[in-house]
Amino acid sequence: MAAGENLALLTDLYQLTMAQSYFRERKLGLATFSLFIRSYPLNRGYFVAAGLRDVIEYLESFSFDAAALDHLSTLDLFTEDFLHFLSGLSFTGDVWALPEGRVFFTDEPILEVTAPIIEAQIVETIIINQINLQTLIATKAARCVHAAAGRAVVDFALRRTHGADAGIKVARDSFIAGFAGTSNVAAAHAYGLPAVGTMAHSYIEAFDDEEAAFRSFITAHPGPVTLLVDTYDTLAGTRVAARVLRDCGLAEGCAVRLDSGNLGALAVNVRRILDGHGLPEVRIVASGGLDEYEIDRLVRLRAPIDSFAVGTHYGVSADAPYLDAAYKLVQYDGRPMMKLSRGKATAPGAKQVFRAPGFEDTVALREEPVPSGRRGLLTTVMEQGRRTAVPPPVSRIRDHLRAQIAELPPEARWIVDPLPPAATRSDLLRELTEASRHRLERRFLG
Amino acid sequence: MAAGENLALLTDLYQLTMAQSYFRERKLGLATFSLFIRSYPLNRGYFVAAGLRDVIEYLESFSFDAAALDHLSTLDLFTEDFLHFLSGLSFTGDVWALPEGRVFFTDEPILEVTAPIIEAQIVETIIINQINLQTLIATKAARCVHAAAGRAVVDFALRRTHGADAGIKVARDSFIAGFAGTSNVAAAHAYGLPAVGTMAHSYIEAFDDEEAAFRSFITAHPGPVTLLVDTYDTLAGTRVAARVLRDCGLAEGCAVRLDSGNLGALAVNVRRILDGHGLPEVRIVASGGLDEYEIDRLVRLRAPIDSFAVGTHYGVSADAPYLDAAYKLVQYDGRPMMKLSRGKATAPGAKQVFRAPGFEDTVALREEPVPSGRRGLLTTVMEQGRRTAVPPPVSRIRDHLRAQIAELPPEARWIVDPLPPAATRSDLLRELTEASRHRLERRFLG
Numbered sequence: 001m002a003a004g005e006n007l008a009l010l011t012d013l014y015q016l017t018m019a020q021s022y023f024r025e026r027k028l029g030l031a032t033f034s035l036f037i038r039s040y041p042l043n044r045g046y047f048v049a050a051g052l053r054d055v056i057e058y059l060e061s062f063s064f065d066a067a068a069l070d071h072l073s074t075l076d077l078f079t080e081d082f083l084h085f086l087s088g089l090s091f092t093g094d095v096w097a098l099p100e101g102r103v104f105f106t107d108e109p110i111l112e113v114t115a116p117i118i119e120a121q122i123v124e125t126i127i128i129n130q131i132n133l134q135t136l137i138a139t140k141a142a143r144c145v146h147a148a149a150g151r152a153v154v155d156f157a158l159r160r161t162h163g164a165d166a167g168i169k170v171a172r173d174s175f176i177a178g179f180a181g182t183s184n185v186a187a188a189h190a191y192g193l194p195a196v197g198t199m200a201h202s203y204i205e206a207f208d209d210e211e212a213a214f215r216s217f218i219t220a221h222p223g224p225v226t227l228l229v230d231t232y233d234t235l236a237g238t239r240v241a242a243r244v245l246r247d248c249g250l251a252e253g254c255a256v257r258l259d260s261g262n263l264g265a266l267a268v269n270v271r272r273i274l275d276g277h278g279l280p281e282v283r284i285v286a287s288g289g290l291d292e293y294e295i296d297r298l299v300r301l302r303a304p305i306d307s308f309a310v311g312t313h314y315g316v317s318a319d320a321p322y323l324d325a326a327y328k329l330v331q332y333d334g335r336p337m338m339k340l341s342r343g344k345a346t347a348p349g350a351k352q353v354f355r356a357p358g359f360e361d362t363v364a365l366r367e368e369p370v371p372s373g374r375r376g377l378l379t380t381v382m383e384q385g386r387r388t389a390v391p392p393p394v395s396r397i398r399d400h401l402r403a404q405i406a407e408l409p410p411e412a413r414w415i416v417d418p419l420p421p422a423a424t425r426s427d428l429l430r431e432l433t434e435a436s437r438h439r440l441e442r443r444f445l446g
Numbered sequence: 447m448a449a450g451e452n453l454a455l456l457t458d459l460y461q462l463t464m465a466q467s468y469f470r471e472r473k474l475g476l477a478t479f480s481l482f483i484r485s486y487p488l489n490r491g492y493f494v495a496a497g498l499r500d501v502i503e504y505l506e507s508f509s510f511d512a513a514a515l516d517h518l519s520t521l522d523l524f525t526e527d528f529l530h531f532l533s534g535l536s537f538t539g540d541v542w543a544l545p546e547g548r549v550f551f552t553d554e555p556i557l558e559v560t561a562p563i564i565e566a567q568i569v570e571t572i573i574i575n576q577i578n579l580q581t582l583i584a585t586k587a588a589r590c591v592h593a594a595a596g597r598a599v600v601d602f603a604l605r606r607t608h609g610a611d612a613g614i615k616v617a618r619d620s621f622i623a624g625f626a627g628t629s630n631v632a633a634a635h636a637y638g639l640p641a642v643g644t645m646a647h648s649y650i651e652a653f654d655d656e657e658a659a660f661r662s663f664i665t666a667h668p669g670p671v672t673l674l675v676d677t678y679d680t681l682a683g684t685r686v687a688a689r690v691l692r693d694c695g696l697a698e699g700c701a702v703r704l705d706s707g708n709l710g711a712l713a714v715n716v717r718r719i720l721d722g723h724g725l726p727e728v729r730i731v732a733s734g735g736l737d738e739y740e741i742d743r744l745v746r747l748r749a750p751i752d753s754f755a756v757g758t759h760y761g762v763s764a765d766a767p768y769l770d771a772a773y774k775l776v777q778y779d780g781r782p783m784m785k786l787s788r789g790k791a792t793a794p795g796a797k798q799v800f801r802a803p804g805f806e807d808t809v810a811l812r813e814e815p816v817p818s819g820r821r822g823l824l825t826t827v828m829e830q831g832r833r834t835a836v837p838p839p840v841s842r843i844r845d846h847l848r849a850q851i852a853e854l855p856p857e858a859r860w861i862v863d864p865l866p867p868a869a870t871r872s873d874l875l876r877e878l879t880e881a882s883r884h885r886l887e888r889r890f891l892g
Binding site for chain 1: 449452454455456457458459460461462463464466467468469470471473475477479481514517518521523561563567568571572574575576578579602604605606607608609610611613614616629630631632634635641642643644646647648649652653655656663665666667677678679681758759762763764767768771773775778783870886889890
């Protein structure tokens with residue numbers, strides 16, 4: 001997840017100072033924390049769950065090594081006996097979660113941890129960190145795939161993601177959401193994703209002219225190639241590419257890439273040139289500042305673009321670079337808990353989401369029986385600190401997600417101003433929320 | 447930089463397919479690539495260079511291990527002799543760069559690599575990735591520090607950064623830019639930064655009431671504490687905190703934290719309560735959705751807030767989550783190179799930036815002598831693949847940056863609608879640019 005460091009130190013300091021206070025008070029009761037998203041970012045009508053795989057890996061390996069404990073002891077904040085306690089700490093809790101690739105909505109739990117409060121608290125930071133990033137990107141990726149309306153989308157984001165770790169996660173989330181491949185070789189290796197790529201302008205420039213560059217590339221790479229045609233002049237470059245492809249007897253599986261200018265208008269002219277050279281099979285790849293909005297615009301224009309490569313705007317989810325995700329205490333030592341803070345109030349109790357066909361969701365208490373015709377979306381993924389199932393392969397997650405997106409109400413998929421399905425709360429959850437609110441208000445606001 | 451993977455695979459596939467073509471053509475000449483930012487994102491009037499330390503570490507360790515080569519051989523794209531060539535490849539080039547913490551402007555080179563073209567190309571992806579993220583965040587952080595006008599700013603971003611790697615880098619960049627500390631324990635450990643923290647709402651909720659929670663925390667942590675007062679009602683919580691602090695004889699170094707509601711108005715009332723309890727030394731920390739815009743607004747209101755904790759909006763640079771950074775071929779085999787693509791044209795040749803006091807910058811060719819009264823900003827940081835200097839400690843980078851920001855023209859520091867200083871190009875650079883443009887246009891557009 002990050003190089004060289006003991007992962008247990010990847011937390012906020014207050015998790016450890018609070019833990020020392022819990023430890024001193026012998027407050028070792030079971031706490032349940034619920035991770036959910038409070039509101040939709042700009043133009044989102046649904047979310048795609050991702051990041052669970054990394055969370056489980058982190059929780060399974062969670063422990064403080066000697067170097068980590070040494071470091072903590074230098075901070076002059078922690079007592080000997082607490083550090084000794086940390087040295088024996090591992091994650092022993094239960095985790096319920098939405099499987100990766102599940103479509104979900106605001107206020108629905110993505111993941112719930114039940115563990116001794118110290119454990120549940122120290123792991124908060126990385127749980128939010130991983131689910132926030134990956135759900136953000138899987139959701140953005142699903143929007144790109146939807147906008148492309150059947151055309152291929154590929155991930156070129158690594159150079160502009162926030163670090164290398166993010167780049168690897170972005171590539172995986174892209175594939176889950178239906179991308180055709182990634183340029184990221186390390187991610188392709190790590191997750192078995194299709195690696196894709198074309199060529200750079202510097203490559204063309206390093207040769208005497210485009211023709212020499214194209215011919216050299218074809219010689220070095222038998223099989224289909226994608227030639228970059230906009231280094232000097234897009235239409236002139238396309239004519240050169242068409243001539244070279246025809247000379248070499250290449251067409252099927254080959255493409256030209258446009259990376260600048262008015263992509264829609266250029267694609268029309270590039271298509272005409274390729275067809276005029278008897279190369280109707282040669283496809284057009286577009287890149288350069290693309291995201292779901294621009295893909296949607298080009299698709300609506302019927303620009304003859306076969307494949308979209310997304311990078312900068314995509315890989316940081318530039319229009320909405322974070323989710324309003326919260327990990328809140330909902331139960332402690334058997335008592336339901338909630339927060340009253342204005343605009344940040346939470347619902348108490350361990351939860352489940354019941355889904356009926358058509359995405360009619362009800363957020364309920366976990367203890368409630370599943371009503372007929374519905375199913376519970378959260379499943380146990382860890383028991384007593386151990387994973388309960390082998391993670392599914394990315395291709396299965398991807399297939400399952402595709403089917404869900406197809407079933408979403410069309411207005412939830414709109415690229416601009418979508419309308420998410422309305423979720424309801426079960427009677428029992430509403431009653432518990434009201435009762436808890438009254439109890440707290442009587443006590444603290446009265 | 448990212449766990450477990452061979453770092454050399456952290457690249458775009460096309461870097462390797464282009465490399466195979468160069469290899470086949472025996473195109474092994476020296477190439478110079480220049481990394482620069484083409485335009486200012488929203489409301490930026492300057493940039494702060496960061497990320498060089500990680501780039502140098504990456505370049506020093508760059509090599510393909512057996513597992514990486516095995517993976518590449520499975521892709522059916524690479525020849526035996528090329529893979530053999532990769533197995534012996536390391537980075538043997540020279541690197542000139544701005545030191546970390548240097549203020550710079552658009553179109554000024556941040557870093558220039560001169561190396562055999564294959565090496566210079568494969569390392570592009572991670573060089574852009576690291577400099578983009580860290581310069582982005584160091585710049586955002588400098589804006590937060592400036593907005594706080596002498597009040598402390600601390601980094602609480604780890605849970606919402608794009609992955610754990612980004613969280614660690616963000617913490618370091620924050621400190622370089624003048625933050626007082628970070629909540630990120632791993633980053634504090636890795637870079638020797640002050641670790642800071644308070645307590646969470648869940649902590650308060652886990653006790654019978656706020657008083658019990660505060661007292662327990664104070665008992666577990668002798669010394670100054672920061673008490674979170676907004677779990678139920680901010681002003682009632684402040685009264686409890688004030689009473690507990692007074693009872694315990696605490697004041698100096700202590701604080702209360704507000705994390706929700708109208709922070710400015712609440713701070714006025716919280717200040718009044720603290721002063722009314724004879725606790726003028728107890729400070730007020732504000733958090734919750736803060737960034738430089740909100741800090742600036744609160745400071746202008748003269749809200750009695752002593753310290754700002756920034757997280758979500760800060761750690762992803764939410765208003766501008768990427769830089770328009772480009773790594774372009776400017777020289778190959780002794781010949782100056784440039785790109786003509788519309789809106790993406792580049793200036794040829796290896797460069798230097800001459801700076802006169804008052805940030806009068808001239809972008810020049812590296813071969814030009816430094817004019818008197820000016821100094822060259824880029825220095826050699828690697829020669830023949832080895833670093834030429836020990837990286838300075840973060841505290842020195844931080845001190846140097848503070849002095850530069852203080853000297854910036856005030857309008858370049860404005861939080862909204864800043865005006866960056868105008869940089870000029872030297873006569874020689876302008877002449878070379880024109881000559882190269884004409885040569886290329888005659889050749890490819892004529």
